[in-house]
Amino acid sequence: MARSRRLDQTPFSADILDLTHDGRGVARLADGKAVFVAGALPGERVTAVRTARSRHFDEATTLEVLQASPHRVTPRCAHFGVCGGCVLQHLDAGQQILAKQRVLRENFERIGHVTPERWLEPLVDREWGYRRKGRFSVRRVEKKDKTLVGFRERDPRFVADLHECHTVIAPIAAVIPALSALVDGLAARSQIPQIEFIAGDATADFDGVALVFRHLQPLVESDLAALAAFGRAHRFAIFLQPGGIDSVHPLWPEAPSLAFRLPPWDVELRFRPLDFIQVNAGLNETMIARTMELLDVQPGDRVLDLFCGLGNFTLPLARRVREVVGVEGEAGLVARARENAVHNGLANAQFFAADLTQDQSHAPWMRAGFDTLLLDPPRSGADAVLRQLPLKGLRRIVYVSCHPASLARDAGYLVNERGWTLRAAGVMDMFPQTAHVESIAMFEKQG
Known part of the structure; x- marks a missing residue:
């Protein structure tokens, strides 16, 4: 999308007429040009500021809701509006459908x-706590002296600094801050770009959750020990991915079994x-x-x-x-x-x-x-x-x-x-x- 060099960031008021397919409110400027406003709902009047311009439409984000929709609800997550993992928490569930x-x-x-x-x-x-598969991005931010673990922000150049997430299943939600601390303590903390999670049914060895740590350099023994200890402490299976998909292999337990049952049909799917x-x-x-x-x-x-x-x-x-x-x-x-x-x-x-x-x-x-x-x-x-x-x-x-x-x-x-x-x-x-x-x-x- 072509963007102008100069972006007018003067706040403006707008009436929201519709909702885009990606969950943003639609407003019209005086000249008829469309503006897609993040965080705004149909029927609302908001104050917004532009974040991007193109020939056919502008993009903006909500600064203040002047007149709220009757279908607006308080987002459950403190990261709503920054994290790009979900964009409709402010809309009543029935209206989302x-x-x-x-x-x-x-x-x-x-x-x-x-x-x-x-x-x-x-x-x-x-409505909540349903997501059993996903990928967290990982980024070491030296200026903050911190390793961020989370989904991408709405601006995908950045990783959201998550402390909580209400859409992922409870075992994953409970360890997000611990994951950040775990990676931050590794010698290879700047060489781990992502952690994938997936969950099946619990077994005698672990609670059904598997984490896959992508790493761009070989891990030293202390890092391997820390990852395995994290797996044992939380009863998660830990996998390592030093290269492509075929390089994925278990660290702990030695041979974890991932599977979920479909009881109505007496079927178990291993994966x-x-x-x-x-x-x-x-x-x-x-x-x-x-x-x-x-x-x-x-x-x-x-x-x-x-x-x-x-x-x-x-x-x-x-x-x-x-x-x-x-x-x-x-x-x-x-x-x-x-x-x-x-x-x-x-x-x-x-x-x-x-x-x-x-x-x-x-x-x-x-x-x-x-x-x-x-x-x-x-x-x-x-x-x-x-x-x-x-x-x-x-x-x-x-x-x-x-x-x-x-x-x-x-x-x-x-x-x-x-x-x-x-x-x-x-x-x-x-x-x-x-x-x-x-x-x-x-x-x-x-x-």
């Missing part, structure tokens, strides 16, 4: 030119500390149940699950249908999905590694014939594979999305070019307090 529904609806209308026949009730779970798992455990179970409902799975069905990951949907589906085939681009996840199928005694689940953004016309699974199709793609969506798939013979398609724009684009293709009907769609609040919109849509063939 309505805002996310509006984002999905507008994307369907503007990008896909489609409208679902039925809007699904939103799926919600815990590695940098694998993708759904962030919100409670919402994940509800999402799987809704997916099965929308697929209308029958005991004799064959289901194709694209972008299947570890088998989060695939293995529960295998408990309900005759056969399910999962396809995933990352070979390591496919290997672990196969291991999970064996671990759970599911012989009717097959897995294939394939780059679903490329030509797969030669793949044996492509034309095997299925009753229903499930897609759970990354933010880029599933247009490449949808344009290749022989959709004839499918009864239903269910699309789980982490990005409403790509879902809307792909829905427009299915409806307007392939003759399917968008029967139902709705949002799922996987990330409360953030502007992130997770959604689900179900399609049936016309006629």
Whole structure:
């Protein structure tokens, strides 16, 4: 974005008319130019100051709320407004859901030119303490004589100096200051850029939480001892990452087992500390149940699950249908999905590694014939594979999305070019307090 050299930082008053898709208020200047105001809500009048300018819009942050929205609430976290981890703590939870529904609806209308026949009730779970996977940035700040551990600030050049976080699960929230002190006491404190956390179910050895310390130089014995002692004290598994993903290895315990159960389907998923798992455990179970409902799975069905990951949907589906085939681009996840199928005694689940953004016309699974199709793609969506798939013979398609724009684009293709009907769609609040919109849509063939 082009920015002018001179930025007028004179405070100004503005009426907030709308909310952007990233959670900022929208105001209009006298000349009609849009201003996106962080910390402001629709219906409010605020005093703000510009933080950036471009040809088409300005950016600003709220200095004072002159007239508050009836939906404004007091943010729970002391770091709100600085930390970029969540941006909607000042908005009532019910209104957050309505805002996310509006984002999905507008994307369907503007990008896909489609409208679902039925809007699904939103799926919600815990509003706080839900996040079981994430990444803390680490930065040694010599001027403060301190090591910062936290999420990036709204200005991503900086790391938020976190003392608390209410969106992460309780065991992680409780140790954020201790993590800062731990790293600050290491000889390699300036060579640790990040700490990843992930949590499964507790075991006899540890409480299910794993920390992965990325380090840019070999660690001395005293550092290794300090990290292992931290793990023992908090019953966390400690992993080290000296290089790429394949370099991750355990420090303590010697061979920790990471896994989480999906009790409704009697499935246990084993994973590695940098694998993708759904962030919100409670919402994940509800999402799987809704997916099965929308697929209308029958005991004799064959289901194709694209972008299947570890088998989060695939293995529960295998408990309900005759056969399910999962396809995933990352070979390591496919290997672990196969291991999970064996671990759970599911012989009717097959897995294939394939780059679903490329030509797969030669793949044996492509034309095997299925009753229903499930897609759970990354933010880029599933247009490449949808344009290749022989959709004839499918009864239903269910699309789980982490990005409403790509879902809307792909829905427009299915409806307007392939003759399917968008029967139902709705949002799922996987990330409360953030502007992130997770959604689900179900399609049936016309006629």
